[in-house]
Amino acid sequence: MILFVIKRFALAVTTVFVVSVLVFLLVHAGDTTPGVVAVGIGGTQEQIEAYNEQIGWYDPLIVQYLAWLGSALTGDLGTSLTNGSDVLDEILRRFPVTASLAFGATVVSSVLGVVLGVTAAVRRGLADRLVSVFAGMGAAVPAFWLGIVLVFVFAVQSSLLPATGYVRFEDSPSGWFSSLVLPVLTLAIGGAAFIARQTRASMLEALGQEYIRTLRATAMPTWRILYVHALRSASLPIVASIALQFIALFGGSIIVEVLFALPGLGVAVQGAVGQADAPAVQGIVVVATLVVVVVNLLLELTNSFLDPKLRTS
Structure with a gap:
């Protein structure tokens, strides 16, 4: 188990490192230099060159990256070119907004999805068809359209x-x-x-296992068979779905943040990209990647606990 954790941790660190390198290279591949952004539209070419020289923009890329990495490891992600604020402070200020949004949506979707999926697999018939309709509609409706409808109903019409x-x-x-x-x-x-779709499929597969039929023959209470044995057997893909849901929400909530005017990381990175604010872009992307990697690591550790066979992979 210790070797498994070490291997997964090393992979996580490597992932963050590779992403930081790629983001660094992409930022430097653009036509805009930090001097253009920091000095402003009224700056002269001499002022722009002086600023770029001051921050070492013309140094070899490896020198610049190592300097940035050394600062990042100490918690210094640089200073925003547009407003002069500390990038890490700005991230920490906005992080609770995106984290609350992603975590809250994951909890609600998990509870609702698992309940509906188990109900569809157990009840079958009409309940199964209703859950399938809900799943189809929920997957087809764009989030921004649903958000507009919810605002109209609960904010505009009813306040x-x-x-x-x-x-x-x-x-x-x-x-x-x-x-x-x-x-x-x-x-x-x-x-x-x-x-709900994943839970339904996993529960149907679990309920068809031989040991479940054996437990039914022993007159074990139905609730115990369903929610202790079958649901645990089906838990691996369900847990994976929930973790992937959180990752998708944390990294892709920008549309909802813009729609509801939430000062989260999604809005911040959109503004940083639009204004060519290189330090802010690098900092936000690396922190978001770190969150995703940590969630993936926790997912793999949870799966290895639920299924010890995975520890040998």
Whole structure:
């Protein structure tokens, strides 16, 4: 088990390193230099050249990358070229918004998806058809369209929830919860459809196993067969689906953040790319990659606990 953890941890570190190199090279492949962004549209060519020289933009790429990596390992991700703020501070300020959105949507979609999937596999008949319809509709409806409908119904027509904006938890827990309800639901519906399909398929496969039929013959309570034995047997692909759902939501929530005016990482990286803010782009992408890699690592450790055979891979 220790060797398994070491191998997976080494792979995770390698992944973050490779992504940091690729992002670094892509940033330097563009036509815009940091001097153009930092000095502004009214800057002279001499001012731009002086700024680039000051930050070492003309040094060999390997020298620049090693300098950036050394600073990043100490927690210094640089300074934004557009507003002069510390990149790490900006990330830490925005991270709770995206994390709350992704985590909340994952929890809601997991609970709803697992319940619907198990119900469809166990009940069959009408329940199965209804779940299939929901899954098909949930997967087909674009998140931005669903978000607009939810805003119209719950914010415009009934005024039950705020249409846009974000309230920090420390400022008002109830306001924080209210500001996330519609964005979370917007992301959770599609995720629940995906998880419901996976849960249904996994449960049907588990219920067809020989040992499940044996347990039924022993007069074991049905709830114990379903929710202890069958669901555990089906848990590997379900857990994987939930983890992938979180990864997709964390890295792809930009449309919902823009729609609901949430100051998250998605909006930040969109602005950084549009303004050619190289330090901000590098910092946000590397931090987002780190989160994804950590979630993947936890997923593999969880799967190895549920299925010890995976530890030998």
